[in-house]
Amino acid sequence: KRMAAEKSRRTFFSVYEVKFDEPLGSGAYGDVYLCRERSTGEECALKKIPKEFTDRDEFQREMNTLLHIRANGGHPNICMLRENFDEEDDYMLVFDLVDGGEMFEHLIKHGAYSEADASRLLRQVASALDFIHGIGVVHADLKPENVMLRKTHGGAIIKLIDFGCSEILSHPEDGGGVTEHRPPPRILTHKSGATTAYCPPEAFDDKEVALDSSADMWAIGVIVYMMLIGRHPFDLDCDASNEEIARRIKEQRLPPLNLAHNLSPSALDLIRKLMEPDPKKRMTAHDMLHHPWVTGETASEYIME
């Protein structure tokens, strides 16, 4: 009888088997493993979050946002949560598997992208951001490690991951699948969670600034820079300390854009509008989606001299 009861309880391990020996990736608070649904053989990604190291607010942040995104229909360029389990020692989040690696790994291996390739990928990033910002979500931890690529015959497809730092700013009165427990509103700061090298200058201000979608747009500006030039704009040699990076961002010490790099005027225009110091003047995801370089009008034509 007891065995029957145990059998009927739907635990993570009753539904999935996991390949623990080599994680797909690791992050700040847990590893991500390849797993397989026992009944279908389908491969997925397990994000295992040990309760011991995670405060509940942090985990709830990720869950709330993922449920909110799902309740709004999801988006083709956002990696979707399939299901979640609350196990004894861990939270188990099961995601669709993204098989093409991180954009970060791609940059390390192959260096900068061509303008045409970067434009095609960034169109998808802009579309995902336009969607999340439209439903009141800020990602707040955009960086090449959290942008993944799925391989297809028609080229790579972008999948944004890791809503562990995200925030839901507005709650449209739709219920939205958002759970009861809601963390307090957030102030934009370089101190909590997010990665210093992708924080906008206002994150280092002495006066408090509320977190909003303009922070994501700055981070995308840094990513565009990295995709086209192959290096981080504030950490060109990859050895600066966080303090030094913070100082460079605050003092706007952006390396000169038009020298040495054969970028098209249109690409430079996009980077400048995303890495705009004033968050109120910074380009929005909607504007980015319609920028001629992002739509492909100017990027694919440009031929380096």
Ligand code: ADP
């Ligand atoms: P953290 O919040 O700890 O940074 P992430 O959600 O970013 O966790 O996951 C850590 C790493 O695991 C990612 O950078 C990526 O390499 C890998 N990863 C995450 N989700 C997937 C997925 N759905 N498919 C394949 N790999 C993934």
Ligand code: MG
């Ligand atoms: Mg991450």
